[in-house]
Amino acid sequence: MIKAQPHTHSAWTREDWLAYADRVLAGAMKWASPTGARITPPGAEGGYGHDVDGLEGFARTFLLAGFRITGARGVGVDHLIDFYTRGIIAGVDPENPERWVRLDEHAQAKVEAASLALILDMTRPWIWEKLDELTQQRVIDYLAPVVGDATYPPTNWLWFRVVVQTFLRSVGGPWSAQDIEDDLALHDSLQREDGWISDGPERSYDHYVGWALHLYPVLWTAMRGARELAGDRIDRDKKALDRFLQDAVTLIGADGSPLIQGRSLIYRFAAAAPFWAGIIAEVPSVSAGMLRTAAERIIRHFEDHDVPNEQDVLSLGWHDEWCPLAQSYSGPGSPYWAVKGLLGVALPADHPVWQAPAQPLPIETSDELRTVRSAGWIISGTSADGIVRIVNHGTDHAAAGVLVGDSPLYARIGYSTATAPLLDDQAYEQPLEQSVSLVDAHGNATHRAAMELLDTRVDGMVGVSAATWQAHWLDPQWVPQRHGSGLGGEITVAGRLTVNSLVRGPWEVRVVEVNALETTEPLTLRIGGWALSGTNPTGEAVGDIARTTLAELTSETRGLVANQSGRIETRHSASPLGVASAVPLLETPAAQGATVAALISLTGAGTPAATHNPTFTLTHGGGQRVADVLWPDGVHTTTPLTESRIAGQAKR
Template sequence: MQLPPDDRTLSPRTGCTRAHWEAAADALLAAVEPYATEDRALYHFPGEHGSWSGRLSDGLEGYARTLLLAAFRRDETALERYADGLAAGVAGVWPRIEDRGQPLVEAASIALALRLTRPLLWDRLDDDVRRRAAAWLGDALTAEAWPCNWELFPVTVGGFLQEIGYETDAARKAIDNGLERIEQWYVRDGWYTDGDGRKFDYYNGWAMHLYPVLHAWLAGDDRLLDLYGGRLERHLADYARLFGGDGAPMHQGRSLTYRFATTAPLWLGAMTGRTPLSPGETRRLASGALTYFLDRGAVDSRGLLTLGWHGPDPAVLQGYSGPASPYWASKGFLGLLLPADHPVWTAEEEPGPAEREDAVTAVAAPNWLLQSTRADGLVRLHNHGSEDVRYDPYYTRLAYSTVTTPAPEYDNSVIVGDDPSRTEIEPLGVGDGWVASRHTAGGGARVTSVVLARGAVEVRAHVVTGAPAGTPVRVTGWAAGDGVRAELLPVAGLDGGLAGVTGDGDSLFVALARLTAEPEPVPLAETVSVRAGDVLTVCWSDGPEVRVRWDASGVSVEAAEPRRAG
């Protein structure tokens, strides 16, 4: 992909300006055009991985998600091509929108694109095409959605149909029903779970916030914008900390192949004025993510986004991932709706949180602890509250980072017996430099885990309950990647191989861990001392003494002196 020369005056950290975003959008749109059918209603991209929806639905997905990119780019030439495809699609090419079917997802992208570009696309269509298109979209108003972020797709379609005066009562009902539905999943502090349970991931940003805030903004509904915009603003205070100094988003959750769609809520906050971030910080984080992926093989030799993270990577895919799925990355170009003279484009880049300071940040809603270090720009996420309905390495490991990926050999796990699973996670709290949870492992044993973090160092303590005496226990740490060093040292209950056995009653296992890109860090054993017993006492070499106590109800953590700034 050919991009303009770096501008290190306006963007000293990424070199990336609005011109780079425009060039990237143009290149992606040009690359997909050869894969359109003759009538332009479907886009069939090459690839071995087929989604569960079938080739016709995959072709619609290719149309809808790249249309969204053309809409954000406001490319009138491209939009003319998509207008031709729309006319053909609603004349009988596209599959109908049915209950829990993939076309419902794509209808939302199409409706949003039509709403954003109404003078450029919709208003120029023939009346017959508009009638057929409205009727095709209208099925989304009553189609049953999967009970998760899908509930917002009828909201998005309803917003457009209400605006053009089509089935306004049904549209209003779909909007109200969808917005009411997501209230069940709003936790607090700007965080939603993606449906029932505790599924916390990027769907917060590229779905749960994006659609309600955009709907409120486009509708000019100040009441809704105050509600959803206020949640977005609070969310972004945590969200900004999920990006590493190299631009990488946190490698956690599902649908990671959407890549720089992670930037959508950053732009949305700037667009609506609902953000705690400065314009320069917003652009730095967004441009950092874009260049991170473009520099690491996200686009292949044909200019197509691949199914993966950097390059192709089946490990990050789901059953619904098809050849066009990566083009939800189009959402990352939302910022192009902002005019060229908006401060988010004209302000000088400012460092993101991972570049400004060493920080250990409690995120209460998902029960996460975020640990970042300025020297290497690494961000680590200690997960003590998020899990999928099944065991999923991208949800249920103890920790994730911006520089590592979940390993097949079960990194960041407590393995009781020969069972590495971690299910029924029960959050036990998060506070100043610590986080705790309890989960089921090893055929019914319960593991109570506490992590204390300072700088790049972690103290990981696990109490195993309910396992027969003599049950093997193994503790694993980070899976190191290129340029990063992973360390794990036994402290209590573990031998040099980080293995031990349970005794009678509760059994405590403690280790020190560190993930760092510093070339010569202080020896891990010199950073902290730990005394294990009925009370776990942790003495940081440059900070306070912290005491941890366990009981049947959970964990209590207290510092013996006020925490000093670190």
């Protein structure tokens, strides 16, 4: 479990950063193969096999070694230079039994090649220029299959091809100006409002926005020859990063936890990377002191939870090892992409960031209420308990209009820095926490992927986000490789639902319209609250109130209209935050044309006690419906709801 308490330690010095980085490196290097070409930390073999695992371990730790060598300007780091040089020589030797998997042998090598190329460029005086001509040519030959390869997916992978070809160009290797032009055009096509970037054509907003799609442009422009290729895009990319960071700093809890949402969470403190990118790019709107604090708090959140572990290894998990959090292809070297969050050690001791006064996180000074319009998010952070929450009506890692199963990592209505979505197999088949579903007599719950975002705005002191969707049952088809999306399978449409979420502080008033039902069979409308996970969450349900507690955290669902019943559902081994999970639920018979409202809350230590019983009244006037709400703290608001638009039938 996570306790959302502010960090009270003094700020890290550069020496503290170096010590943590050296610990991570030393812990990984112990698991090197005899030639040093492969690093395979302990753990089960990944879905791509032992050879890929070893390459991942080398390439991803080479990132951190490169940052460390660069920040030291090559002084006092001979052990890293010698170790990784030896591994490179063996890795590109086609006759060596420990050679690396080639780019034309396995697609994952294309990912790792970008780390190799990036750091060979960054450490050019200490590694590349010291390699003999034969090894240099072998490196070029190893990387060369990237040129003209049209099989890179249209996601953050575009930067792997750009980085490798930029390096090849700088050392006299093959490269394609057209490839780079096409990839940069693809990057531009993925950009959305306010500096946010979708990781692909689907509605995919997650940590890849920061640790890949904003990070690589900054690192790329520092590569030899990159500015000749970049043209006038550097200022545009910097402006987008600057705007993104204004939102990103508000998504960190007071305890340093990043938002627990999206795939690849085993990369943990890679979430700190975009803040270092902002420092390197010298963005104007967020101070270097706040950016450094943001990066530090994320790193120290995991250090406080014993990451790396007692073997100084980054395991597959969040705090502790929890393999279901990983993608099906992840291996023991995969978590080392986390080292992107230690990019700051590449900045030398005389860099001004180390003298910049530390500044507190936004959550530590005031409450936060803001929109991320492209993602359909309302961000609500409360300084009293240090928790950041989002309400989500625009992100599902799915294509618009294509009905599939919900991904628990993307399609839930709420995510926070203090809770995690349930991630067992049942969670992919049957949405529960932070959901609104139609449930049949057999307990089958509908999904909402392919929802249509209707609105995201701040109206006075209330954030408003709304979506409509064809609620659909899924007969799932399980596949061996999943990259964050929900399951495919046979779809049956149950009806149409529209939800308006009114957000204020730790509360959400969730207003649900049952626009249409496609069956005459009795159905239950189920509203799920926040899941609390730990050793022993407790719960109780009385009437139309269901409440779960765990240490300082409380999750509650409370009916605001008649005929709702509360209950608690528990799951086991479903969350990276603990062995048991409890979810408060509200249920009511589904009736076409009905409007149902509930209060959904997540509170922690320090949250003021409720002083009023909340109420909800829906009024009509001038062709618009208005929600009149009395909140638990006694504040009264009137908020126009976003009207549903009954869209055409989605594809199945």
